[in-house]
Amino acid sequence: MAGFDKVVKTYEEAMAGLEDGMTVIAGGFGLCGIPEGLIAQIKTMGTKDLTFVSNNCGVDDFGLGILLQGKQIKKMISSYVGENAEFERQYLAGELEVELTPQGTLAEKMRAGGAGIPAFFTATGYGTPVAEGKETREFDGRPYVLEESITGEFAIVRAWKADRYGNCIYRDTAMNFNPMAATAGKITVVEAEEIVEPGELNPTEIHTPGIYVNRVIQGTFEKRIERLTLSK
Amino acid sequence: MGLTREQIAMRVAQELQDGYYVNLGIGIPTLVANYVPEGMEVMLQSENGLLGMGPYPTEDQVDADMINAGKETVTAATGAAIFNSAESFAMIRGGHVDLTVLGAFEVDQNGNIASWMIPGKLVKGMGGAMDLVAGAQNIVVTMTHADKKGNSKLLKQCSLPLTGVNCIKKIVTDLAVMEIRDGRFHLIERAPGVSVEEIKQKTEGDLVVEGDVPEMTFA
Numbered sequence: 001m002a003g004f005d006k007v008v009k010t011y012e013e014a015m016a017g018l019e020d021g022m023t024v025i026a027g028g029f030g031l032c033g034i035p036e037g038l039i040a041q042i043k044t045m046g047t048k049d050l051t052f053v054s055n056n057c058g059v060d061d062f063g064l065g066i067l068l069q070g071k072q073i074k075k076m077i078s079s080y081v082g083e084n085a086e087f088e089r090q091y092l093a094g095e096l097e098v099e100l101t102p103q104g105t106l107a108e109k110m111r112a113g114g115a116g117i118p119a120f121f122t123a124t125g126y127g128t129p130v131a132e133g134k135e136t137r138e139f140d141g142r143p144y145v146l147e148e149s150i151t152g153e154f155a156i157v158r159a160w161k162a163d164r165y166g167n168c169i170y171r172d173t174a175m176n177f178n179p180m181a182a183t184a185g186k187i188t189v190v191e192a193e194e195i196v197e198p199g200e201l202n203p204t205e206i207h208t209p210g211i212y213v214n215r216v217i218q219g220t221f222e223k224r225i226e227r228l229t230l231s232k
Numbered sequence: 233m234g235l236t237r238e239q240i241a242m243r244v245a246q247e248l249q250d251g252y253y254v255n256l257g258i259g260i261p262t263l264v265a266n267y268v269p270e271g272m273e274v275m276l277q278s279e280n281g282l283l284g285m286g287p288y289p290t291e292d293q294v295d296a297d298m299i300n301a302g303k304e305t306v307t308a309a310t311g312a313a314i315f316n317s318a319e320s321f322a323m324i325r326g327g328h329v330d331l332t333v334l335g336a337f338e339v340d341q342n343g344n345i346a347s348w349m350i351p352g353k354l355v356k357g358m359g360g361a362m363d364l365v366a367g368a369q370n371i372v373v374t375m376t377h378a379d380k381k382g383n384s385k386l387l388k389q390c391s392l393p394l395t396g397v398n399c400i401k402k403i404v405t406d407l408a409v410m411e412i413r414d415g416r417f418h419l420i421e422r423a424p425g426v427s428v429e430e431i432k433q434k435t436e437g438d439l440v441v442e443g444d445v446p447e448m449t450f451a
Contacts, residue, residue: 029280029317030303032296055317080357088354100355103279104321104363111318123366124325127397129349130362172297172314173281179316207316223296229304231288 004165006216007195011041014189014217018047023152025110025185026054027178031226034063035158035191037219043067051075053150055106055177060084062224079103102130105147107180112149114183119148155185162192166213167206182208191219234406235423240374242267242450243404244333247372248274255364257334258302260374264333277329279360281320284312325367332368334361336375338390341437343400343412345373346392358395365396377405377434384436386417407431416440421448
């Protein structure tokens with residue numbers, strides 16, 4: 001790699017340095033906007049005891065769900081899980097730890113983590129099991145819960161277009177958690193549908209500036225649909 | 233005879249106003265989109281990052297990158313905006329969404345809601361529900377008035393783990409429209425043919441009934 005060129009040729013290079021016990025922040029909502037090839041690479045590597053911060057955990061044979069088969073995931077920090085039978089089995093057997101986090105709080109934890117803010121107050125979850133053991137404080141007569149931000153050793157992200165410098169644009173609702181995930185990894189890896197030369201993306205339209213991104217790899221995507229619904 | 237799911241949605245649709253930004257939850261709330269009054273413009277917010285949700289796609293329009301919060305394939309309406317999840321919940325938590333409609337297991341007379349967790353059953357998560365109830369000024373809960381065994385879901389105090397506290401002010405059930413004020417349920421409307429007696433009997437929480445309670449009307 002020279003200068004700002006962050007493109008790597010192989011998935012091995014893309015995920016180099018991932019070790020047992022690390023925390024990985026993953027973009028995606030359901031199966032939409034997930035970095036499919038990077039997840040497959042983690043499966044190939046067999047890295048264990050990983051903590052994943054991701055809104056969901058895929059399905060049995062796709063998305064993060066494929067890492068459950070080899071018990072590579074120790075803990076999930078998510079807002080909604082259990083769309084897969086193996087997840088349910090491991091969770092009920094006590095083999096998998098789950099920290100359920102409200103979706104907006106999860107997004108803000110990533111955003112704050114990437115922005116150097118260690119914690120924030122939110123009204124979300126006050127008076128519910130989510131707030132148990134957490135500091136609360138009133139502002140203008142309303143109670144709020146102190147939530148700590150999240151960072152990870154790695155962040156894995158799917159972009160639509162990325163340039164060699166790591167500037168990224170996302171497509172439609174495949175954006176979701178990806179921009180926040182991109183900011184919150186010590187090493188952020190972007191798997192892009194298309195890699196372009198610097199200057200080809202309009203600077204005004206860039207969602208994730210390259211400063212957050214360490215590696216960029218060209219991906220190929222199945223883009224599986226979780227719930228196909230058609231107008232009648 | 234109580235209302236059907238569609239009729240509950242039709243009654244909730246009467247709460248819409250022209251120019252409203254609305255978040256509809258999964259289930260009956262989703263059906264509200266089918267009953268937006270003619271000539272009225274509302275914009276649907278989907279918390280995965282879409283403001284201006286359109287109808288389901290035709291086979292030609294299907295795009296894996298265009299889904300709603302229920303993970304269903306959708307389209308974007310004319311004038312839609314797409315944004316990231318933090319931005320989406322900034323608009324929710326910041327109180328910018330005009331109306332939120334969501335389902336619940338239980339609501340109590342202090343406006344507490346339980347909608348995400350039944351101890352002993354598999355807990356899948358709260359998704360965006362806690363953020364929605366914490367952020368919205370104007371929430372309508374849709375639910376059946378009682379469970380299949382006839383046990384009231386409108387309680388003095390919720391028995392299940394909460395989604396949010398002191399946040400629910402209006403409920404549309406298969407039997408009634410209720411408001412919560414001063415720590416009590418107030419009966420506003422009855423479903424056609426449903427007696428005040430039946431509603432009283434199926435409401436465990438304190439219920440205020442003032443004067444003749446009108447029946448709901450459907451245009």
